[in-house]
Amino acid sequence: MDLYAGFPDGFFSRADESPDAVFYRPERLVTHIDDRAIAAVGALYAELGIDGDAVRPMRVLDLMSSWVSHFRTPPAELVVLGMNAAELAANPAATERIVHDLNADPSVPLPDGSVDAVVCCVSVDYLTRPIEVLADAARVLRPGGVLALTFSNRCFPTKAVRGWLVTPEGRHGDLVAELARRAGGFGEPVVALRTPPGPGDPLWSVTAVREGSA
Ligand SMILES: C[S@@+](CC[C@H](N)C(=O)[O-])C[C@H]1O[C@@H](n2cnc3c(N)ncnc32)[C@H](O)[C@@H]1O
Secondary structure (H helix, E strand, C coil): CCCCCCCCCCCCCCCCCHHHHHCCCCCCCCCCCCCCCHHHHHHHHHEEEEEEECCCCCEEEEECCCCCCCCCCCEEEEEEEEECHHHCCCCCCCCCECCCCCCCCCCCCCCCCCCEEEEEECCCCCCCCHHHHHHHHHHHHEEEEEEEEEECCCCCCCCHHHHHHHCCHHHHHHHHHHHHHHHHHHHEEEEEECCCCCCCCEEEEEECCCCCCC
C-alpha cells in the first residue's frame, strides 16, 4: 500500500537534500517561536495532562527536540530526540537524550507502549517520511496516550518539505491531521488554532489519542 497515494510527486522533497546531520551540526540555542506561541504550547501540554502537574508521573517523548521543550513544568521523565547533541544536552527538562535522524531512519528507538505522550513542536514540516514517523509514534505510545504536534508559520525553508511550503498556513492543520490518519493507530485528530488573533506568531496544534486497550 502506498502510504502517500494522492500527494503530488515531490511533495515530501526539499530544496536541500544534503544529509540533515550537515544542516543541524551547528548548535542553535535559540527559540523558533515567540513567547506567546511558546506559552500556548505549554498551555496545551498542561491541558492535555502530560506535564509535571499531571495527576500521575508522565513519561513523554519530545520528537525533533532541542534545548527547550516548552513545558510549564517538566514531566517526570522526558526523552528528547533530535539531531544536535549539544542542544539536547542543554535541555534542562530532559531525562534521556537520543541523537537520531528520522529522515534517514523513521523508526523511533524506543520500546512498544513505553511513553504516555509524544510531542513535536515546530518541526513536523521537516519530515520526509512523516507517516512512517507518526506510525512509529503510535507504536511507542501506550493505549490512551496522547500525540501533540504543534506548528507556526516559520521554518527553515530549504529543509521544510516542498508540500508544506506551498500549502497555505491555515491548511497545515488539515495536512498534519491527514498524515496522522494515514499513520493509523490514532483516533480522529483534532486541529486547533491555539493563539488568539493579533500580532505575534500563530500556533496550531493537531492532537490525537492512541487507540487500543492496555
Ligand atoms: C525548528 S527546530 C525546533 C526545535 C524544538 N522542537 C523547539 O520547539 O524549539 C527543528 C528541530 O528538528 C530537529 N530535526 C530536524 N530534522 C530532523 C531529523 N531528520 N531527525 C530528527 N530531528 C530532526 C532538529 O534537531 C531541530 O532541533
